[in-house]
Amino acid sequence: MSITEESRYQLYKRLEDTLGADDANTLMEHLPPVGWADVATKSDLAVLRDHVDAEIAGLRRDVEHLEARMEWRFAAIDLRFESMEHRFDGALSSGLHKQFVQLLASVAALQTVTLTLAVTVNQLLGG
Numbered sequence: 073m074s075i076t077e078e079s080r081y082q083l084y085k086r087l088e089d090t091l092g093a094d095d096a097n098t099l100m101e102h103l104p105p106v107g108w109a110d111v112a113t114k115s116d117l118a119v120l121r122d123h124v125d126a127e128i129a130g131l132r133r134d135v136e137h138l139e140a141r142m143e144w145r146f147a148a149i150d151l152r153f154e155s156m157e158h159r160f161d162g163a164l165s166s167g168l169h170k171q172f173v174q175l176l177a178s179v180a181a182l183q184t185v186t187l188t189l190a191v192t193v194n195q196l197l198g199g
Contacts, residue, residue: 075106
């Protein structure tokens with residue numbers, strides 16, 4: 073049997089007729105606003121707290137696991153960047169070395185041409 077507002081009102085009226093308005097109000101205030109089956113007990117709250125604590129512990133483990141996976145992935149990315157940087161530095165230094173050798177060869181050729189030109193001009197001028 074569910075308690076309705078109508079049944080609560082009927083109970084109040086009978087109490088009022090029997091005990092008087094003040095005592096009827098006092099007694100009605102001690103009743104829950106819903107049925108007793110809907111009232112939580114301390115043990116109900118303890119079970120709920122234990123359940124929530126277990127859920128929170130599971131979430132913490134999940135977050136810790138996720139953090140560990142993220143750290144591993146970032147470490148792997150760092151290694152990839154270091155490898156790429158090393159290869160890039162090697163290619164860059166190799167490329168710069170080639171360009172430097174080519175520049176030296178060009179300067180040597182230019183000096184040869186300049187020297188040859190100077191000797192030719194000197195001969196033409198009678199020197």
